[in-house]
Amino acid sequence: MRHHLILRVVTKLLVGCIILFAFYVQFHGDFSPGGGFQAGVIMAVAFILYGIVFGLRKVQAVFPPWVVHKMVALGVLIYAGTGVVSLFLGYGFLDYGAFAPHHPSHGQHYGILAVEFGVGVTVTGVMVAIYYAFAARPARLSDEEW
Amino acid sequence: MATEAAHHTAMSLAEQLPVLQVLVPFLAAPLIVFVGHRGLAWLVAFVTSAAAFVIAGLMLGQVIGGGVIYYHIGGWAPPLGIEYRVDATNAFVLLLVSGISTIVLPYARQSVASEIPLRHHALFYACYMLCLTGLLGVVVTGDAFNVFVFLEISSLSTYVLVAQGSHRDKRALTAAYDYLIMGTIGATFFVIGLGMLYMATGTLNMADLAARIASQGANRTVIAAFGFIVVGMGLKAALYPLHLWLPNAYTYAPSAVTSFLAATATKVAIYVLMRFMFSVFQPAFLFEGNTLEFLIMPLAVMAMFAASVIAIFQTDLKRLLAYSSIAQIGYMLLGIGMLSQTGLTAAIVHLFNHGITKAALFMGVGALVFRTGGSFFDRVQGMGKTMPWTSGAIVIGGLSLIGVPGTAGFVSKWYLVQGALEKGWWPVAVLIVVSSLLAVIYVWQIIEALYLQAPAKDIPAGEAPATMLIPMWIMALACIYFGLATDITLGAAQAAAQGLLAGSSGMLSH
Numbered sequence: 233m234r235h236h237l238i239l240r241v242v243t244k245l246l247v248g249c250i251i252l253f254a255f256y257v258q259f260h261g262d263f264s265p266g267g268g269f270q271a272g273v274i275m276a277v278a279f280i281l282y283g284i285v286f287g288l289r290k291v292q293a294v295f296p297p298w299v300v301h302k303m304v305a306l307g308v309l310i311y312a313g314t315g316v317v318s319l320f321l322g323y324g325f326l327d328y329g330a331f332a333p334h335h336p337s338h339g340q341h342y343g344i345l346a347v348e349f350g351v352g353v354t355v356t357g358v359m360v361a362i363y364y365a366f367a368a369r370p371a372r373l374s375d376e377e378w
Numbered sequence: 379m380a381t382e383a384a385h386h387t388a389m390s391l392a393e394q395l396p397v398l399q400v401l402v403p404f405l406a407a408p409l410i411v412f413v414g415h416r417g418l419a420w421l422v423a424f425v426t427s428a429a430a431f432v433i434a435g436l437m438l439g440q441v442i443g444g445g446v447i448y449y450h451i452g453g454w455a456p457p458l459g460i461e462y463r464v465d466a467t468n469a470f471v472l473l474l475v476s477g478i479s480t481i482v483l484p485y486a487r488q489s490v491a492s493e494i495p496l497r498h499h500a501l502f503y504a505c506y507m508l509c510l511t512g513l514l515g516v517v518v519t520g521d522a523f524n525v526f527v528f529l530e531i532s533s534l535s536t537y538v539l540v541a542q543g544s545h546r547d548k549r550a551l552t553a554a555y556d557y558l559i560m561g562t563i564g565a566t567f568f569v570i571g572l573g574m575l576y577m578a579t580g581t582l583n584m585a586d587l588a589a590r591i592a593s594q595g596a597n598r599t600v601i602a603a604f605g606f607i608v609v610g611m612g613l614k615a616a617l618y619p620l621h622l623w624l625p626n627a628y629t630y631a632p633s634a635v636t637s638f639l640a641a642t643a644t645k646v647a648i649y650v651l652m653r654f655m656f657s658v659f660q661p662a663f664l665f666e667g668n669t670l671e672f673l674i675m676p677l678a679v680m681a682m683f684a685a686s687v688i689a690i691f692q693t694d695l696k697r698l699l700a701y702s703s704i705a706q707i708g709y710m711l712l713g714i715g716m717l718s719q720t721g722l723t724a725a726i727v728h729l730f731n732h733g734i735t736k737a738a739l740f741m742g743v744g745a746l747v748f749r750t751g752g753s754f755f756d757r758v759q760g761m762g763k764t765m766p767w768t769s770g771a772i773v774i775g776g777l778s779l780i781g782v783p784g785t786a787g788f789v790s791k792w793y794l795v796q797g798a799l800e801k802g803w804w805p806v807a808v809l810i811v812v813s814s815l816l817a818v819i820y821v822w823q824i825i826e827a828l829y830l831q832a833p834a835k836d837i838p839a840g841e842a843p844a845t846m847l848i849p850m851w852i853m854a855l856a857c858i859y860f861g862l863a864t865d866i867t868l869g870a871a872q873a874a875a876q877g878l879l880a881g882s883s884g885m886l887s888h
Contacts, residue, residue, distance in 0.1 A: 301411065301414075302411070302412055302414070304408075304411070305407075305408035305409070305411035305412040306408070306412055308407075308408040309405070309408045309409065309412060312401065312404060312405050312408070315401070316401070316405070319394055319397070319401075321388075322386075322388025322389055323386070323388075323389065323453065324389065324394075324397070324449070324450060324451065324452060324453045325394065325397040325401065325451060325452070326451060326452040327452050327453035328452070329386070329453060333386065
């Protein structure tokens with residue numbers, strides 16, 4: 233990809249926008265279509281695009297595989313942890329009413345935000361982990377042989 | 379869910395037990411991955427598994443008298459929300475699954491260390507906890523679609539666990555792949571059946587389903603759904619002609635995984651089968667009575683004979699026990715097929731008794747593999763002298779497998795024969811006894827190999843470590859204990875059978 237100047241410049245411009253859009257989809261998900269799953273995929277796309285254009289080594293320097301694996305677990309912990317907090321506040325598991333006892337609909341709002349954040353973290357991790365798993369397989373052909 | 383502030387009384391921890399049953403092992407899995415420390419992984423797994431066992435015990439204590447615990451996830455009432463529902467039947471299976479897991483884990487520590495490379499240990503225990511979560515979730519939930527979700531959690535982690543055997547024998551990979559294909563077909567059939575039920579009734583809550591099927595009667599969609607669910611769960615439970623994934627998966631999986639799965643995974647599938655046959659669908663429907671009598675029962679009898687005969691001709695100890703498992707599943711299905719209080723009690727007691735028996739046997743074989751490096755007869759022969767404790771546990775397990783009086787296996791077979799005689803099916807009673815004689819032959823082969831033949835030359839001498847022997851002997855002694863003191867198992871099984879035979883009205887006793 234050394235010679236593809238346009239691709240490299242466009243990618244550098246796009247990656248930031250993609251990440252920004254991912255955050256928008258993540259945190260605006262309770263008002264408009266979107267949410268943790270879509271945001272996680274969009275966020276992962278930013279890294280995958282970067283990896284496709286600049287190579288696996290570069291993207292893994294930014295986002296090392298061990299961080300990816302921890303993220304996969306962390307998101308699930310955030311999701312389940314939200315439920316555990318509501319449980320210790322004396323409500324049922326994942327009963328979001330617990331987060332604003334005097335105004336349950338606000339509680340629902342906070343709960344959904346926390347849970348969707350967990351989903352976003354895990355989905356980002358899983359998508360990037362799948363990309364790493366495929367991209368890290370040794371190539372059968374070198375680039376020059378194409 | 380009200381939008382205005384409503385008065386709320388705080389729930390106590392005791393009221394949270396049904397969700398904690400699933401939540402505690404579920405939280406352990408990502409925690410193990412997040413911490414990523416090998417030594418801690420085992421400790422976290424063991425502590426959470428023990429906690430799950432205590433929770434299951436507390437719940438069984440609450441429901442054994444015939445009570446039912448309801449829990450609404452997220453505060454949403456059924457049929458819209460997901461409901462966890464614990465009665466005597468599931469509490470009994472929950473206790474079995476969490477108990478076996480808690481006893482297998484101390485055993486697993488050294489067995490896994492010798493069979494799986496160090497860098498995979500943390501992920502192995504995370505998968506193990508996910509598998510436990512899935513199995514417990516399938517049993518605890520009262521929502522039909524939730525059963526499918528938990529079933530997939532347990533199945534997907536099981537495929538990974540089976541494939542971990544590839545460091546000892548590469549064939550574990552094809553075994554896991556076969557299991558993946560067959561298991562996925564089974565899950566697909568199950569979910570197609572659920573889809574049809576949803577189409578016919580518009581609900582997924584088990585109690586609600588039962589009520590609506592009862593009121594609208596059997597139509598073609600409901601009958602087709604029943605067929606899909608029985609085939610799907612039959613695949614997961616290794617119902618006789620659908621058993622092909624089982625022998626390889628059990629043979630090539632790591633020893634600790636085999637001990638855990640053999641005692642729990644197929645049992646949970648049998649539980650789901652019972653739950654759907656008796657609680658969701660009406661046993662009174664003609665099509666179900668016919669299915670049980672003319673399909674499930676003959677297949678169960680065939681399993682008892684065909685699988686036992688195949689077991690006799692095996693040269694690999696683990697594979698022999700795997701085929702014997704298929705035969706034993708036949709006994710459970712036979713009990714279900716009788717459609718009577720005694721038959722169902724026998725099936726549920728056998729589910730428990732076979733669980734502890736097979737756990738003891740597979741742990742014993744795992745210890746032989748640990749010392750000799752293989753489970754073929756020519757590797758393990760003559761080990762009765764060098765590994766007396768391991769061989770002793772295997773003999774006790776073998777006696778329980780045959781159903782010798784004084785062991786757990788006798789109790790369940792006794793009830794099974796009684797159930798057959800009650801129905802006037804005396805040829806079936808004779809077949810049960812004859813197939814037990816086949817078990818005598820293959821168990822004798824194990825004893826002959828262990829005690830009457832000279833050991834191979836290059837085998838290192840020495841007994842298995844204590845961390846493996848103690849769990850193995852807990853299971854072996856449990857085989858004897860539950861053969862002599864039958865109050866707990868029979869009491870729970872009778873309460874469970876009564877609840878199931880009450881049909882859909884048993885689901886609605888709010």
